[in-house]
Amino acid sequence: MSGYAAAKMPPALRELSGRAAIVGLGETDYDVDYKAARAKAPGYEFPTPESLARTAFERALADSGLKRDDIDGVSVSFLYGGPSAQETADLLGLKPRWGVETSGIMAGPLPAACAAIAAGECDTVAMIYAVASRAIGRKYGGKTFDGGGAPLSYYYHHPWGWSSQAAHWAFVWSHYQSVYGATEADLGAVAMQLRENAMVTPGAIMRTPLTIEAYLASRYVVRPLHLFDLCLVNDGGVCLIVRRADKAAGLPHRPVVVSGWGESKVKGDKLDTLVRKRLAPQMQDAGRQAFAMAGLSPADVGHFEGYDAATIHLISQLEGFGFAEPGGGLEAFKRGEMRVGGKTPVNTAGGMLSGSYMHGWNHVAEIVRQLRGEAGERQIAGLEASLFSLAQTDQVHPIVFTRGTQ
Amino acid sequence: MAEAAMAERRPDRTRGGRHDEFWAFCDQGELRVQSCAACGRLSWPVVDECEHCGSPELSWARMSGRGKVVSWCSFEYDYYKGTLPLPYDTILVELDEGPMFVSNPKGFGFRDIEIGMPVKLAFLACEDDGGPFQLPVFERA
Numbered sequence: 001m002s003g004y005a006a007a008k009m010p011p012a013l014r015e016l017s018g019r020a021a022i023v024g025l026g027e028t029d030y031d032v033d034y035k036a037a038r039a040k041a042p043g044y045e046f047p048t049p050e051s052l053a054r055t056a057f058e059r060a061l062a063d064s065g066l067k068r069d070d071i072d073g074v075s076v077s078f079l080y081g082g083p084s085a086q087e088t089a090d091l092l093g094l095k096p097r098w099g100v101e102t103s104g105i106m107a108g109p110l111p112a113a114c115a116a117i118a119a120g121e122c123d124t125v126a127m128i129y130a131v132a133s134r135a136i137g138r139k140y141g142g143k144t145f146d147g148g149g150a151p152l153s154y155y156y157h158h159p160w161g162w163s164s165q166a167a168h169w170a171f172v173w174s175h176y177q178s179v180y181g182a183t184e185a186d187l188g189a190v191a192m193q194l195r196e197n198a199m200v201t202p203g204a205i206m207r208t209p210l211t212i213e214a215y216l217a218s219r220y221v222v223r224p225l226h227l228f229d230l231c232l233v234n235d236g237g238v239c240l241i242v243r244r245a246d247k248a249a250g251l252p253h254r255p256v257v258v259s260g261w262g263e264s265k266v267k268g269d270k271l272d273t274l275v276r277k278r279l280a281p282q283m284q285d286a287g288r289q290a291f292a293m294a295g296l297s298p299a300d301v302g303h304f305e306g307y308d309a310a311t312i313h314l315i316s317q318l319e320g321f322g323f324a325e326p327g328g329g330l331e332a333f334k335r336g337e338m339r340v341g342g343k344t345p346v347n348t349a350g351g352m353l354s355g356s357y358m359h360g361w362n363h364v365a366e367i368v369r370q371l372r373g374e375a376g377e378r379q380i381a382g383l384e385a386s387l388f389s390l391a392q393t394d395q396v397h398p399i400v401f402t403r404g405t406q
Numbered sequence: 407m408a409e410a411a412m413a414e415r416r417p418d419r420t421r422g423g424r425h426d427e428f429w430a431f432c433d434q435g436e437l438r439v440q441s442c443a444a445c446g447r448l449s450w451p452v453v454d455e456c457e458h459c460g461s462p463e464l465s466w467a468r469m470s471g472r473g474k475v476v477s478w479c480s481f482e483y484d485y486y487k488g489t490l491p492l493p494y495d496t497i498l499v500e501l502d503e504g505p506m507f508v509s510n511p512k513g514f515g516f517r518d519i520e521i522g523m524p525v526k527l528a529f530l531a532c533e534d535d536g537g538p539f540q541l542p543v544f545e546r547a
Contacts, residue, residue, distance in 0.1 A: 139485070141483075141485040142417075142485035142486050142487065143417060143418070143486065152451055152453075153451075153508075155420070156420055156451040156452075157451075157496075157508045158416075158417035158418055158419065158420070158486075159416045159417060159418070159419050159532065159534065159539075159541055160416075160496055160508055160509055160510050160541070160543075161416070161417065161481060161485075161486060161490045161494055161496060161510070162479075162481075162496045162508045163485050163486075164483075164485055166483070167479055167481070167496070170479035171476075171477040171478075171479055171498050172477075174477045174478050174479060174521070175476060175477040175498075175521060178477075178520075178521035178522075179521070219482065220480070220482040220493075221482060221483045222479045222480070222481055222482065222483060223479060223480040223481075223482055223493070223516070224479070224480075225479075267457065267458065268447070268449070268456075268457035268458040269457075269458075269506070270457075271498060271506040271508070272476075272500075272506050275476060275477050275498060275506070276476065
């Protein structure tokens with residue numbers, strides 16, 4: 001193998017559906033690393049992308065029941081820097097015949113791996129993601145945003161003091177409140193539900209109860225968004241072992257099949273599309289692609305994992321993909337429809353708000369556990385299909401997963 | 407020099423090329439955004455190619471300065487490390503001509519905002535590392 005290309009997003013073709021499945025999952029100890037970093041214990045050394053990648057990979061390999069030599073593809077996603085694909089392969093003792101480097105977030109690398117497997121370029125891909133966000137003191141706004149692939153809105157408005165991810169979601173929330181008459185206490189229901197989910201998830205970072213009083217009393221970061229409306233910042237890594245579907249049976253765990261995907265990006269009028277339309281046209285478009293590819297409909301999905309950079313952004317996705325009526329997402333949360341046992345359980349491991357900020361990789365990890373039937377006391381009964389949504393300020397990447405045959 | 411002494415300190419503008427053209431219009435008291443010769447639509451913030459159709463044939467169209475407030479947020483986290491005193495308010499204004507413009511309210515705060523309220527353009531004397539400049543902000547219409 002010579003050189004590695006950047007991962008390309010393959011089209012949502014029916015013939016690519018079900019060609020590969022996730023057979024191995026490894027995650028780092030999010031809660032342990034978070035507590036240690038916060039405590040700044042003497043002698044504590046921050047994890048590195050390399051150390052996180054190694055831990056996640058070794059756990060995923062053991063989980064898969066495969067041998068190191070079975071891995072013939074590698075996909076690396078080091079969002080804030082890390083070793084190259086070749087260096088990662090060397091680090092982990094792999095000899096891949098296919099490899100890519102991706103932008104890091106869960107927007108495209110999994111479909112790219114599935115397409116490579118379908119094309120016969122490899123049979124078994126180790127997909128490795130790691131971020132040392134806290135270790136490098138990553139900030140999510142201010143003058144650290146100076147372009148470099150970020151949407152223009154992230155860094156253009158410095159003279160007005162408008163910057164950060166949070167500012168985008170704050171605009172969305174102020175507008176939503178006005179249109180639908182929603183209150184801060186309504187939005188608190190989302191943070192509280194995800195906290196409840198995290199409390200029954202081993203490894204989740206935030207596992208102490210969150211009351212509505214504590215939510216409302218928490219400081220504003222960008223008003224009207226409170227601290228608990230915004231996702232965590234923590235270090236961690238995730239590894240998924242993805243294998244050709246006809247070779248995925250007979251392993252220790254039930255395979256989780258990648259059945260469909262879609263992609264939709266906003267071209268112009270980005271702030272209007274985000275704030276007033278809340279990306280609904282993109283979610284409908286990309287959702288149609290993913291469900292058509294999978295041969296399923298949204299009614300077949302019993303579990304939704306959405307990119308919860310902020311509470312209100314999760315609501316936008318629930319409404320955009322049709323799990324709640326426009327303007328009805330908060331009431332659905334308050335009625336308990338989004339908890340395990342409800343109509344559509346959402347972010348059952350606590351998402352990025354209370355679980356771990358792994359840029360969508362944590363959501364896919366939870367889908368793997370749920371579809372395997374290994375989610376413990378938060379297991380959704382009789383689950384056959386889950387929908388994942390990566391949605392940022394200007395792009396949407398849903399993936400449909402189904403329960404495979406062991 | 408009295409005017410310069412009054413200027414508000416702000417985080418740096420994006421400068422160079424067409425960005426400088428935008429700010430030069432502001433210094434003349436004009437808010438202009440780029441208009442596409444190919445599709446006729448407007449792009450903001452400053453681009454090299456039309457954000458709608460990709461054409462590089464852009465000219466500067468003067469905005470009326472009229473618009474309405476679509477949203478707001480108020481910063482309580484110090485992203486700019488003391489450059490701006492906290493808290494400070496920002497608004498999203500839909501210009502009558504169509505573009506969404508992130509700005510600051512002048513003479514009112516977020517508690518006074520009703521979504522949809524009309525606003526009009528004003529300029530605020532500011533300075534950054536590039537020197538003094540006129541910042542487009544919005545006051546009640």
